[in-house]
Amino acid sequence: MAETVLVAMSGGVDSSVTAAVLKKRGFDCIGAMMKLRKDIDGGFGDKTCCSADDALDARNAANSLGINFYVFDFTREFEKNVIDRFVSAYEQGLTPNPCIDCNRFMKFDLLYRRGREIGCDYIATGHYARTEYSGEYKRWILKKAKDSAKDQSYVLYSLTQEQLSHTLFPLGDFSGKDEVRAFAEELGLLNAKKHDSQDICFVPDGDYAGFICKRTGKSYPRGDFVDINGNKIGEHLGHIRYTIGQRKGFGVGFGERMYVKAKDAQKNTVTLSRDEALYSSSLIADDFNWILFSEPPREAVSVTARIRYHGKEAPAKAYADPDGKVHIDFDQPQRAVTKGQAVVLYQGDIVVGGGRICG
Numbered sequence: 001m002a003e004t005v006l007v008a009m010s011g012g013v014d015s016s017v018t019a020a021v022l023k024k025r026g027f028d029c030i031g032a033m034m035k036l037r038k039d040i041d042g043g044f045g046d047k048t049c050c051s052a053d054d055a056l057d058a059r060n061a062a063n064s065l066g067i068n069f070y071v072f073d074f075t076r077e078f079e080k081n082v083i084d085r086f087v088s089a090y091e092q093g094l095t096p097n098p099c100i101d102c103n104r105f106m107k108f109d110l111l112y113r114r115g116r117e118i119g120c121d122y123i124a125t126g127h128y129a130r131t132e133y134s135g136e137y138k139r140w141i142l143k144k145a146k147d148s149a150k151d152q153s154y155v156l157y158s159l160t161q162e163q164l165s166h167t168l169f170p171l172g173d174f175s176g177k178d179e180v181r182a183f184a185e186e187l188g189l190l191n192a193k194k195h196d197s198q199d200i201c202f203v204p205d206g207d208y209a210g211f212i213c214k215r216t217g218k219s220y221p222r223g224d225f226v227d228i229n230g231n232k233i234g235e236h237l238g239h240i241r242y243t244i245g246q247r248k249g250f251g252v253g254f255g256e257r258m259y260v261k262a263k264d265a266q267k268n269t270v271t272l273s274r275d276e277a278l279y280s281s282s283l284i285a286d287d288f289n290w291i292l293f294s295e296p297p298r299e300a301v302s303v304t305a306r307i308r309y310h311g312k313e314a315p316a317k318a319y320a321d322p323d324g325k326v327h328i329d330f331d332q333p334q335r336a337v338t339k340g341q342a343v344v345l346y347q348g349d350i351v352v353g354g355g356r357i358c359g
Helices: 013-024 052-065 075-091 098-117 161-165 177-187 208-216
Strands: 004-008 028-035 068-073 122-124 129-134 139-144 223-226 232-236 259-264 269-273 279-290 301-306 314-320 326-335 342-347 350-357
Touching: 004 013, 004 098, 013 028, 013 052, 013 122, 013 177, 028 052, 028 098, 052 068, 075 098, 075 208, 098 122, 139 161, 232 269, 301 326
Parallel strands: 004 028, 004 122, 028 068, 223 269
Antiparallel strands: 129 139, 139 350, 223 232, 259 269, 279 326, 279 350, 301 314, 301 342, 314 326, 342 350
């Protein structure tokens, strides 16, 4: 009897090809889309992954492949686990990555559990990554995609051993997006040439501060721009409007190029500095998930660390405190380490683990 896979289908070419590949391999596939908003079939806009047109595209792809397709209403959970967390993080002076929360709490928790409840052996998504069981470590591991340019392992670091053992990423073995699109065209899928989603689905215009103000009904007060010595050098328009490393949009000139170095939500200050002051030799991360090791390493291990989605990996040493916080010391100082963002550790193409930057 064929094993059953719940395939998360967004309407894009990646998830459609994921379903097609798994069906070709002999799996019994069920397509599923998450409805994330109450309006217009859960959609947000035509540049996101969750529009009404996407829902239609996903259903059409499933029909073309001859598989059943369902829409699960997860609107309440999305509001709580993704949007509310996003707003709260900004209010605390952090810079969150809601795509990581969506993967962690929606796809690989809520949707994963729904799949298990209806008898599916696996869940599958269109992420570019790979999983395998390591005889050396006697654990399931997460690896980068074959195509490093498309690798999405950074946003998947929260996967547990149970989830990894029941998750399939067939696109991780593709050589690139061109191969995926060519495969889709061979199958006659209508979304073979569909553009990739680029924006945060619930903020399609990119105006994070405007979205937060509208959602909370709050007016975030002006405050002080200060230098690294704490001296006032100007007035900002509300700390939620700025992020670490930013150098434009201050509304005032300083006679030299200045960048956001830090934010203090309690004091309502935004610290500005020259570029050279943005570099850090170390960071601390919490809410850390170790994939490669069954126990957090107390002795420093050699890794490469990525501190933003499209950032370059940097050689570093990492170790965990008894309280679970992870210290990462870089071989060379890194620019604009940002609280609230994720830091993901690698050894070669293997994900060692990841967590949230907190210091």
